[in-house]
Amino acid sequence: YCLSGHPTLPCNVLKFKSTTIMLDCGLDMTSTLNFLPLPLVQSPRLSKLPGWVLKDGSTFLDKELKECSGHVFVDSVPEFCLPETELLDLSTVDVILISNYHCMMALPYITECTGFTGTVYATEPTVQIGRLLMEELVNSIERVPKAQSASMWKNKEVQRLLPAPLKDAVEVSMWRKCYTMPEVNAALSKIQMVGYSQKIELFGAVQVTPLSSGYALGSSNWIIQSHYEKVSYVSGSSLLTTHPQPMDQTSLKNSDVLILTGLTQIPTANPDGMVGEFCSNLAMTVRNGGNVLVPCYPSGVIYDLLECLYQYIDSAGLSNVPFYFISPVANSSLEFSQIFAEWLCHNKQTKVYLPEPPFPHAELIQTNKLKHYPSIHGDFSNDFKQPCVVFTGHPSLRFGDVVHFMELWGKSSLNTVIFTEPDFSYLDALAPYQPLAMKCVYCPIDTRLNFIQVSKLLKEVQPLHVVCPEQYTQPPPTQSHRTDLMIDCQPPPMSYRRAEVLTLPYKRRYEKIEIMPDLADSLVPLEIKPGISLATVSAMLHTKDNKHVLQLPPKPPQAPASKKRKRVSDDVPEGKPPKPLLSGSIPVEQFVQTLEKHGFSDVKVEDTAKGHIVLLQEAETLIQLEEDSTHIICDNDEPLRAKLRDLVLKFLQKF
C-alpha cells in the first residue's frame, strides 16, 4: 500500500505473512510552499501584500489568499500533506519501521490519530534527532500564532478557480496543521529502540532487522524475512564516505523483493562538487563584505558542511568571520552528534578512543568561530557581527528564524542565500520574498544513492524483483532525454504511486514446521532414491504464535472392555495405521509383458496426451496409466480388478 507520493519521504504498508508493517512515515512538507512565511516580528512588507481577487472581481478570498510578485499564497498557518489514511485501516498496522529521522515526521499523525496500537522500531540516533527535528518544527510554528486559519480556498469548487500551483495541489482536504509537543512525546513513547543487525521477531511470523544505510546518523535499511521469503526495504542510503557508518550491502543479498525508495533528489549534482560550490560562493560573498544565509535542518548535512568549512576557512582567509547556528535545538544537535560514536564511520569512531571529539565542530565552538543560539533573541542579538554566515531553519523558508534573515538581508545584493537542502525547490521557496536583491545559489547536497550507484548495488545484491516509486522508472520530467536517470534493471522494476496497492511478485510456497523429537524417533524412513528417504507421518499439528509444531498423536483410547459403549472421539483422530503410500512409475512395455505372462493375450496399447491406455479387449477392460494416477476400468469383475491391481502394484514401491 503506497500512502505517500513523495519518493524520498515514503510511507508504505507491507502485508506479509499475517503482519501489517508500515515502512516509514514521511511527511510531505512541500505543501507549506503554498503558504506565506511566518515572520517572527511583524513584517510590514508581508502584511501589506494585496489580497487576491478573482478574475470576475470577487473578493471573497482576499483575506485568505495574498498576492506577491505574481504568485498567490495562503495567508494561514502552514499545513502539511499527510500520508493517505483511507487506503487501509491504519489501526490494523502492527509495527512501524523507521529508516531515518527525515522519514518519521508524520509519526504523531499516525500514532495519535488513527487508533494505532502497535510498536514503532527505530535506532537511537533516529529517535533523538527525529525528536529534535519535530521539536524545532513545532517550536517554529507555535511561537508565531496566527489569528486566522484559512479553509475556504480548500473547497473543491473554489480551488478550481485558483491559479496554479494552488489549483493543482493534491488532497488539500488532507492537509493538516502541525502537531503539538504532547502529541510528539506520545508518539515517541511508542518507539522501541533497536541496534543495527538486531533481530526482532514479529509475532513469530517474521523477523525484521535494521541495517546501516550510510545516509545519516542511525539511518537504516530493513530486512523483513520469514524462513522462506526475504523482503528488503532500502530507503535513504548512501555509499559516500560522510560521517555515518557505511552502508551494509551484503545483508541485502538473496532478497525476493527489494523495495527501493529515497534515492537522491538531485541526480545530476555530485555532492563533492556541490560542497566545493558552497565553499566558493560563501568565500566570495564574505570577501565582498556580504552575509551568507544557509537555510538548513539542524542535523545531517550541516555536520559535513561545518567539517568542510573547518578545513577551508583558514585557507580562504575567513578565520575572522563568525559562523552562527541558530535553532531551538542547535545545542542538542551539536552535542548529540558527538556522543553517538558507535553510529559513526570508522575514522570518527577511532577519534573517540584518542580521545577526541569525532566532529571538528567542537573545535570551531571552542575557538569561538562557530556560535550557536536557540533563537535570534537574547545573546545572539548582542553578539551579532556582520559580515557573517548564518545556518538556520527551516529550508522551506516559511517558518523558523530563516524568515527573519530573508527579510533582513534580502534587499542587498552583497548578501547570498545558499540552498543546500534538496527537499524544496529553491525558486518556489523564494517566491514570497520576490523581488529579491540578494544573490541566490543552489547547491543541493544530497548524498543518497544516485542511479549509477543503484545499478551497481542491484548488480551486487541481485534481488529477484525490484519495487520502487514510479518516479524512478522514467527520466525526470524536465530532462526527458536523460534516460540514464532512471532505474535500469532486469526484470524491469515494478512501480507504485500514491494510493496504489501492489501485489508483490512472490508466492509463499513453504512453511517451516518443527517435529518434536519423540515423533521424529518414531519415523521409519524408506530410501526411494539414493539420498532421498521418505516416511509417512501421522501427527498432530500444533500452531501457536505463527509457529507450527508436529507432535505425537495422542495414544488411541484403550479398547473398551465391554463392547457396549463404542465412543467415537471427535477431538482425537483414531490411531489407525495409515495406508501405505505408493511411488514409482509403470514401464508400459514391461507391464504388457507381465499381462501377457498372466494370460492376457489381446493387449493393445494406445498413447494419450497424459500417458497410455492399455486395452484388454477380450475382458472389455481398460487400464489408464498416467503420471500420477492409474485407473482400472472393468465391468463388475472384482476378481479381475484385484488381479490387475496386484499386477500394477508389483511395479510400485510401498512405504
Add this chain to the structure above:
Amino acid sequence: AAGALDVIFTLQGDPSLFVAAAARRLLVHTLSLSLECEMSKAPGTRVCDWPLCAQMIIKHIEDSLQSSSISHIKQSLKLLAGLFGGCHAPWTEVLWLSVAKQVESFLVEESVQAPHLLVDLLLNMSRSPVFCDSEGNFWALVTSALEHLNPVQAGPLTVGILRLHKCPQDVRIQAVTVLLQPMDCILRAASQPLEYSGLLDESVTDPATVESLLSSKSSCASLLCQTLGHLEKLLSLSHLPVDLPCTSLLRSVVAILQFCNGLLIPASPLGSKISQTLIGCFRVQRAALDVLAVLSERKGCDIPVESFFDVLLSYLESPNTNPVVLKKSFQATSKWLVRLPEMSCFNSQWQITKILQDVFLVLQKRLCSPCWEVRDSSLEFLTILINGLRDQDGFRQTLFSSEVPRLTEDLLEDPESYVRASAVTAAGHLAYIAPESSVAGNQYNKENTVAKLQEIFSTDPEGFPRRAVISIFIKWLKKGYTALLQDTEQFVSKVIQTAERDFDWEVRLGGLELVEVFFVQTLCRLGRPKCHYAPFSPEFTSSVRHNESLQIFCRTKLFGFLFCSLCDCDRPVGQKACDILLAIRSSFYTSNSLKDSLDPEEVGHGIGWLQRTLRQGSLAQNFPTGSSQEVDFQDPESMLLALGTIDLEELHDDLNKSSDHVEKSPQSLLEDILATVGAIEENEADCY
C-alpha cells in the same frame, strides 16, 4: 652458421622482450649484411640466387607465416616490420614478393590476427622509398587493410598514412574517411537530419560498424578516445599533408562535449545510446577538450555555433567538472579566447565583452574553490589570458572591473605553495597591465603587488613562490617595467641581496639571470649597441660612461654576488656567474688589453686571495659575505683589476668539467633510478 641461425630463430620467442627484440634486430642485420656484403653485385631478383644464409632466413619467415601457430606468425610479422623499417634497399621488394600473398591473406580473414603488427608492417613499408613510390600492389594492400580492419584497429594505420608526404591521394582520402567516421556518426546522431551535412560524404562510408561500436557501452568511450587522440596528434603537426574539415570537426567535438555533460538532446536512437554512455565520462571529456584546444590553432576553423562558448562555460561552471577536466577546459577556453578578436564571427565588441564577463564570473568562483588544484589552474588560466589579450582594451577593462584582480592578490597568501606561486605569476602579469592607481574606478593597487612580491621573495618558506617571484622580477626588468620599479638600481640591489642568501639554487640562478638582464640594460642605456655580440666602439670602452657603468655595478653589489656564486655548491649557479663575469669582462677589456702578464698575487686589493678562494670552488667555506673581507667588491678599481687578472677561463673550464651536480650519462641516471626504487633483481634486469 645454420646452427647459429636456428638459435637466433628460437631466441625470437624468448620470454624476455629485450632478448627477443635483440634477436630480431640481429636477424635483420644478418640478412642485410649477407645480401649487401657477400654479393659483389646487386642481389638477384630471385631469392634462390641469394646467399644461403639469406635464403635460410627467408625460408624461416615464409614457414612461420604459413604455420598455424599465432606466435610464430607474430614473430615473423615483427621481423618483417623491422626489416622494412630499417632497410630500404631494392632487394626488400624481392623479399616482399615472396611473402605478400600470405600477408594479404591475413587481412581478409574473418577476424584479423595480430592487427597491430600488420599495421606496423604496412606503415614501415609505406615509409620505405621501395614501396611508397611503387604504383601498384602495395597501396592496394593498404586500401584493403583500411577496408578490412575495424575502426579501432585501423586507427593507427590512418594516422600513419595521413602523416606521410608521399602517398596516393585516394588512399589518403580513404584514411581520412576511416578516421573521421566516428566523428561523423556523432555529428549525425547529435543533429537533426538536414541540419548539418555531416563530416563525410555519405556514399563513401558504411557507418554500420562504427555505429554498432558507438552504441555499445564497452566500446563507445574507447573508440572516441582513440579517434580524438589521433586527431589531436594530427592537428598538432605544423605541416599536415591533408586538409581536415576543421569546422565540421569542431562541431562534432562540441557535440561530444555536450553529450558528456548531458546538455545535448539526442536526435536519434543512436544518439540516446551515446548520450547514456558518455554522460559524465571524464576520459572522453579530456580527449575532446585536447582536440578543441588544438583546433583553435587551425586557420579557417571558425566557430560554427553561437553556443560554442556556452559549452565551454558550462564545463568551467559546473561543480561536477572533475579537476583535470577543468584544467583542460581552461586550456581550451584560453586558446579560443585569445583567438576571439581575430575571429570573423565575433566582430562585435559587445559580444566579446559579454563572453569575457561570463568567463571572469566563473573565474571568480573558481579562485575561491576549496580545491587547491582548481585555484591553481584558475590562476594559470588568468596568466595565459593576460599574456594573450593584454593589448585589448576591452579585455583590460572587463578584467579590472571584475573581482578577479583582488581575489588574485588574496591568493598570494594561500596556504598551498603551488597556488601562491601561480598567484605570484598572475599578480606579476596583472601589475604589468594594470591602469594607474589614479585612474578613476580602479581598485587595483599595483604598488601593493610589488611590495607583496618582495615580501614573499624574502620570507616565503617554500621555494616555488620565491622562484615565481624572481621569474616575475626578471620579466619586469626585461620588459622595462620601470614605472613599477621606480629606482631600478635600488630594486636590483635589494633583489640580489635577498637572492644570494636563498637556500634554493633555482632562486639564486634566477638572481643571476636578473643580474645579466640588468647588466645588458645598463650597458645599452649607456650607449652600448643593442646586439649582444657587436664589438664595442672604442668610444664606449674608453668613455666616461664606461666608468659610470662600473660604478653602477659596484653600487648594486653585483660583483659580490657574482664572485660568491662562482663557489656555489650547485654547479649551474657557478657556471652562470662565470658566464656573466666573462661577459662583463669583455665589455671592459678587449681581448688584447687583458692584463695577462700580471700576477693576481702581486696586484694587491686582495685579488690574490680571491683567486685562491675561487680555485677552491665550493669548498671555500670562508667566502666573504660582507665588505670587511680582504676584497672590497664595491670598489670599482678593485673589481676592474679582478676582472682583468683572475683567470675566468680556467674557472669556466673547471666548472664545465666538474660533474658533481648534474650527471648526464645514462648510466648515472640508471644508478639514480636504482637508488630510488631499490636494487632488487627485477629492477636491475629492467635497467639492464
